[in-house]
Amino acid sequence: MPPVPSTPPKKRKVGKWVTIIVSIVGVLLLGLVGLAFVGYMVGGAHNAEPGDCLHIEDFADRRERPTVLDCSDEKATLKVGVRLEDGGSCPDGDYDEIAYEEGARLCLMLNVKEGDCLANFYSPTKGYEKVACTDPKADISIMKIVEGTDDAEQACATVPGVLGGLRYPEPATVICASEPTTA
Template sequence: MVVLGVVGIVVAGVIAGLTGPAGAEEGDCIKVVSASVTDADVEKIECSSAEAAFKVAAKLDSSADSCPDGDYAEYSDSGGRRSNGFKLCLMLNAAEGDCFKEESSIAAAKTTKVTCDSSASYKVGKVVTGRADENECESGDTVTVYSQPATTICLTQA
C-alpha cells in the first residue's frame, strides 16, 4: 500500500476558534495552508471548496490518542496545562475525477487539491464507500484506505 506524503505526518499547532481546527467536527473539511515536520497551518473550510483537500474522519479528545486503522493524515493540538488537546484524523476529501498535488521537501510533505492539469500528482480513479479494502483498486494504483468511515480511494499517477 502506497500512501501520499502528507498522510502520516503528525503536526502540532495551536489555533483556536470555531473556524480553526479546534472547532472542526467529523465531516468538516480542512485546507492545509502549510506543513512542516513540527507544525502546520490549517483552516476549517467548506467541503465544496476546491481547496478542501481533507475531511475530518474522527476527532479525538486527546492529542495522544491514536487514529483508527488507516492512512489518515493527523493534525494534533497538544492543549495546555488544563487540557489534553485534541487530534483530527483526516482523510482525503476526494470524488472520482478529482486531482491532488503532492509537494515534498526535506522537512515535510503537503497535499493539496488542484485542477487536473500538468501540476497534478494524482487523479482519483475510484472512491469506494462502505469498504476499506485495498483490493478494490487496480494493480498499480496508489491506494488510501480508511476504516472510519470505511472508504477506499484509488489514485492513478496524473
C-alpha cells in the first residue's frame, strides 16, 4: 500500500502581518509629516503678522526657523514690525529680516523691555538670547525705549553711557542700548 501523504505544514502568515504593520507605520508617518506642514503653514512664523513675537535660534545659511511665541516669553526676542508681500524692502532702520520664497518678508525689531540684556547681539548667525546683565555673555543692556519716534539721536541723547539707539520707523520706536554692567 502506498504511504498516506502527510498534510502539508501550515504556511505562516508572518509576511502578511509585516506588510500590515509597515503599511500602518507608513500611513502614520505621512500623517505626522502632513500635520507638521499644516502647522507650519497655518500657525507658524510663515504667517506672522505685525505685533507677533518670535524666537529664532540661528540666522545662518537661511536656516532660520522662527517660532511664534507669546511676547512675554523670555525666548521671544524679536517682534514683527512690518510684514511685506511680493518682495518689498523693509523700511530704512535697524530691522533683522527674513525673506520667504513666495515673496513675503518679515522686518523684525527687538522685543525687549528696559533693563533687559541680550547675548549674541553682535553674532552674525546666532539668535538673540535674553540673559542676566551680569552674565559674561551679555553684549548689550536696554536702557530706554521710546515709542512714537525713530530719531535715535534725540531719543537717546540724555541716556548716560548709551552706545547708540536702534531705530525702527514702523512702528516708530527707538531702543537705547549700552554695555551691560558686570557687577
